[in-house]
Amino acid sequence: MQIATWNINGIKARLPEVEYWLKENKPDLVCLQEIKSIDENFPREVFEDLGYNVETHGQKSFNGVALLSLHPFEEVNRGLPGDETDEQARFIECVISRPAGPIRVAGIYLPNGNPVDTEKFPYKLGWMDRLITWAKDRLLLEEPLIITGDYNIIPERLDTHDHDAWWGDALYRPESLERFRTLQSLGMTDALRAVNNKEAYTFWDFQAGAWRKNNGIRIDHLMCSPQATDHLESVEIHKDVRGREKPSDHVPVVGHFSF
């Protein structure tokens, strides 16, 4: 089974690319971030025609996440618990069923958090604290659990082209990394890093020739519970997608699992 994450930076602008990529790769389950669309305007029929079940948690102009699955959804939950006042659409969770049992997947768009001297940074940290609380609860189920999406976290030095340029940014500083480490210490494994100990980026800025110069960072992750990690076979970063016509600034990351 292939489970993928992709921050598409706007479904309206990216629909032809997403459609092309799905046809080429036929992943079982895709978590999309930054659909930048309300639920009513999401082009679900396009994906349904390709055989996908579609669930969205949209928002006007900004954020918004979606799930596309070739397998029926057994359960879908929208919004990260823990703060009733949070109106940003950044979390959607589902359960799909396989003969061997359920597989639980959460698609997340973790807040960027910049600039760090504004309310955006504590919002990011609070969101991560809520994610940790939620993950602790879900891990008690001892199911295959994959929390995947745009984490807006650079896990380590190997994941940036320029440590000095990024260190101190909301994506790469102690308060953010401490919380990412907490998630790891709970038993969530960084799938890419578990199978590949080399430089591997998932994002290149639109600006300053970042793609041309390979000035990238790795911020899109598949974090796997022990029961999911047991079935992890490989992880592919579809880097070529960044070089296509009218690309997103993120590329798809695909986990291959033996379930």
Place this chain on the structure above:
DNA sequence: ATGGCGGCTCAAAGCCGA
């Protein structure tokens, strides 16, 4: 990154992302 690009929007210039 003192933001150069790109997407979004009450549709021009401003907000947002990372």
